[in-house]
Amino acid sequence: MGSPAPDPGLVPAAEAVxxxxxxxxxxxxxxxxxxxxGSARLGVAVSGGPDSVALLLLAAAALPGRVxxxxxxxxxxxxxxxxxxxxxxxxxxLGVSHATLSVTVASGNVQAEARAARYSALAGWVAExxxxxLATAHHADDQAETLLxxxxxxxxxxxxxxxxxxxxxxxxxxxxxxxxxDWLRSELGEVIAAAGVEAAQDPSNxxxxxxxxxxxxxxxxxxxxxxxxVARSAEHLADADAALEWxxxxxxxxxxxxxxxxxxxxxxxxxxxxxxxxARCVTELGGExxxxxxxxxxxxxxxxxxxxxxxxxxxxxxAGGWSxxxxxxxxxxxxxx
Numbered sequence: 001m002g003s004p005a006p007d008p009g010l011v012p013a014a015e016a017v018x019x020x021x022x023x024x025x026x027x028x029x030x031x032x033x034x035x036x037x038g039s040a041r042l043g044v045a046v047s048g049g050p051d052s053v054a055l056l057l058l059a060a061a062a063l064p065g066r067v068x069x070x071x072x073x074x075x076x077x078x079x080x081x082x083x084x085x086x087x088x089x090x091x092x093x094l095g096v097s098h099a100t101l102s103v104t105v106a107s108g109n110v111q112a113e114a115r116a117a118r119y120s121a122l123a124g125w126v127a128e129x130x131x132x133x134l135a136t137a138h139h140a141d142d143q144a145e146t147l148l149x150x151x152x153x154x155x156x157x158x159x160x161x162x163x164x165x166x167x168x169x170x171x172x173x174x175x176x177x178x179x180x181x182d183w184l185r186s187e188l189g190e191v192i193a194a195a196g197v198e199a200a201q202d203p204s205n206x207x208x209x210x211x212x213x214x215x216x217x218x219x220x221x222x223x224x225x226x227x228x229x230v231a232r233s234a235e236h237l238a239d240a241d242a243a244l245e246w247x248x249x250x251x252x253x254x255x256x257x258x259x260x261x262x263x264x265x266x267x268x269x270x271x272x273x274x275x276x277x278x279a280r281c282v283t284e285l286g287g288e289x290x291x292x293x294x295x296x297x298x299x300x301x302x303x304x305x306x307x308x309x310x311x312x313x314x315x316x317x318x319a320g321g322w323s324x325x326x327x328x329x330x331x332x333x334x335x336x337x
Contacts, residue, residue, distance in 0.1 A: 007093040007094065013194065017061045020062045024063070028175065041131050042177075043134045044059050045134060049205075068097040069098045070125050074103055103120075105117050135179055141184060148215055159292070275292070275295050285325075287313060294310055305317050
């Protein structure tokens with residue numbers, strides 16, 4: 001037996017569905033499934049909030065019978081189980097298979113740990129269901145907010161680079177799709193309103209303790225800012241970041257050599273490239289990904305002709321270049337009895 005027919009009242013306007021369909025086709029060639037059009041299935045992450053519910057409605061209409069949904073319950077709020085149940089009920093009306101994935105969030109940075117747990121659970125679900133990709137509801141307002149927040153922190157190009165419409169689920173080869181990346185939050189809200197669906201509201205989205213909430217409110221008051229244009233700038237910065245990565249890889253192949261004790265780098269490229277190569281030297285020798293500010297200080301010190309350290313590495317100027325080696329382990333002094 002096939003899936004039940006969706007509730008016709010939940011189908012978005014034809015123009016919105018066609019816009020979504022064109023967007024997903026542009027970033028998801030697997031949807032064509034090597035010529036057997038219509039067989040590849042898409043997983044949709046649905047938290048129950050307005051953006052992800054709009055994504056669900058659009059995907060279900062544009063890809064009938066080819067969408068499955070999952071809601072991750074982090075257990076961090078008392079309302080989360082009920083919100084997952086509401087998504088399940090909506091999926092039943094749409095004729096879409098739904099799964100609730102319960103996770104445990106590790107201690108530490110709650111937001112970062114919740115994100116890691118969420119993607120890990122979703123990746124397992126995608127693999128189990130043999131889906132051809134995972135879609136999330138990241139949109140243009142998210143892009144603009146992130147770019148402006150990072151500008152306010154003095155981030156470099158890598159930090160300012162916008163999210164891509166297509167990427168990979170962390171630690172996997174699963175395509176991660178953002179088919180509404182060029183949609184405004186208000187446009188997604190119109191999809192919800194037309195369907196008469198009441199989406200969940202996370203109270204943290206109105207808590208001024210969070211930088212993103214304050215930025216969102218500031219943008220709402222600054223009607224002279226074109227959010228879509230700012231989001232496009234983030235996309236252009238992503239292109240610039242990719243170009244710098246390409247040049248850094250070329251600099252690495254040309255100017256970094258292995259030494260008995262580590263690595264030697266003879267810099268030829270401008271500062272933006274050298275910073276990326278220095279960071280790679282650190283990680284290649286077993287160190288953690290260094291902060292950009294730490295790498296910048298390292299570069300400045302080396303250009304002054306002075307040795308420096310970063311993490312567990314010692315870096316010394318050496319015949320037109322810089323030699324990286326692990327710092328020697330100092331033997332503990334023996335205590336006489």
